[in-house]
Amino acid sequence: MFNIEEFDIKLDTDFIGRNFIYSDEVDSTNSLLLTKKDFNIDGTVLLAEFQRSGRGRKNRTWISNAGQNLTFSILLINEIKENKANHINLGASLAVAQALENLYQLNVELKWPNDVLVSKKKISGILIESSSKGSKINRLVVGIGINVNQPNFPGKFEIQPTSIRKEFKSTVSREKLLSEILNNFEIIYYQLKKNATKILNDWRNRCKLIGEKIKIVEEDKILNGVFEDIDEDGFLLLKVGNKIEKIYFGDVSLR
Numbered sequence: 001m002f003n004i005e006e007f008d009i010k011l012d013t014d015f016i017g018r019n020f021i022y023s024d025e026v027d028s029t030n031s032l033l034l035t036k037k038d039f040n041i042d043g044t045v046l047l048a049e050f051q052r053s054g055r056g057r058k059n060r061t062w063i064s065n066a067g068q069n070l071t072f073s074i075l076l077i078n079e080i081k082e083n084k085a086n087h088i089n090l091g092a093s094l095a096v097a098q099a100l101e102n103l104y105q106l107n108v109e110l111k112w113p114n115d116v117l118v119s120k121k122k123i124s125g126i127l128i129e130s131s132s133k134g135s136k137i138n139r140l141v142v143g144i145g146i147n148v149n150q151p152n153f154p155g156k157f158e159i160q161p162t163s164i165r166k167e168f169k170s171t172v173s174r175e176k177l178l179s180e181i182l183n184n185f186e187i188i189y190y191q192l193k194k195n196a197t198k199i200l201n202d203w204r205n206r207c208k209l210i211g212e213k214i215k216i217v218e219e220d221k222i223l224n225g226v227f228e229d230i231d232e233d234g235f236l237l238l239k240v241g242n243k244i245e246k247i248y249f250g251d252v253s254l255r
């Protein structure tokens with residue numbers, strides 16, 4: 001059971017997670033926050049113990065044992081410009097990384113656009129989705145899945161999963177972890193509103209692939225090049241020959 005009181009005591013935010021919805025089972029926390037217009041408080045967090053159809057990027061599924069991990073979404077309903085959504089995407093993975101470093105001293109690596117890795121294995125994934133009104137985004141949902149206390153991951157995966165329990169060699173408090181992530185996320189969110197430079201640099205510092213030869217798989221297209229940098233909007237800059245190509249989507253791997 002998730003102890004809401006314990007979570008609440010540690011929550012130190014103005015608005016993120018102040019409206020907190022706890023649910024046993026949903027289809028997907030992202031789908032629910034995005035489509036159900038009754039949810040209309042900025043910063044609402046919906047946590048589910050189990051998702052019947054948890055979703056990942058590129059129509060993948062997110063599978064997570066009931067009651068052992070964290071699967072939650074954050075609703076942002078202030079008007080958000082398109083390029084800011086991308087910043088929030090990187091910012092969310094940074095918030096998770098900082099929490100794993102601060103609480104468990106894990107050596108975290110970030111993979112563009114928003115995978116969180118420990119020992120080259122995936123410990124957390126983020127799916128950001130939005131609905132728009134005219135040219136502005138009016139609902140943005142930041143969905144975060146973290147493998148917390150799950151002891152093993154049977155099956156075949158593109159990137160091998162791991163959990164905090166496996167890496168830290170102990171079960172940990174999901175309440176403390178969630179509050180730490182939301183606390184970090186709010187600070188990052190405020191910082192992004194002013195100026196994204198620091199957050200982009202903090203993200204860069206945790207991305208070990210910058211400068212490496214990488215392969216980008218984007219639907220049926222494969223691109224080989226050198227991971228030059230991310231630009232000021234958070235898109236990947238790939239050096240192919242003498243040209244720099246801007247990458248908006250895709251999966252990155254080492255060549």
Ligand code: BTN
Nearest residue numbers: 028054055056057125126143145
């Ligand atoms: C990925 O790595 O492809 C992203 C995974 C995102 C999973 C989270 S779990 C909470 C939220 N609800 C969903 O259906 N997906 C996200």
